[in-house]
Amino acid sequence: MPDMKEYPMIEVARHSTADSCWLVIDGKVYDTTDFLLEHPGGDDIVVESSGRDATREFEDVGHSGEARAQLEDLLIGTLRDPTPEETERAEDEARKSGEKPAAADAGSAMLKTIAGWVLPIVLVGLAYLLRKYAK
Structure with missing residues (x-):
């Protein structure tokens, strides 16, 4: 497998809408935006799980081997720990926006x-x- 881009969870969290929908499953980052309309369970369930680690939800459903193969086509990188600068920037953004x-x-x-x-x-x-x- 070629070197994959690494994303911090802070970056993944910015992609939690139907317009930009990323999931983390088993430490891998997937861009599911273009797949939303094709998802057999509907796009809502995918969007609800986006922007975070959705491994548990994915495994609980019991996806088929075919679904797992489709998922590999959506792989864009792997998850990594954020740098101290990224963590500080995310905390600043949260304070400014009033998020907890x-x-x-x-x-x-x-x-x-x-x-x-x-x-x-x-x-x-x-x-x-x-x-x-x-x-």
């Missing part, structure tokens, strides 16, 4: 997990205990 830093997003994801799974389990447990001991 990635750490804040992680906390938000944790709250969603708690609200989505832990809270219902606790409520079911309480309902069970009330039913069992309220007699």
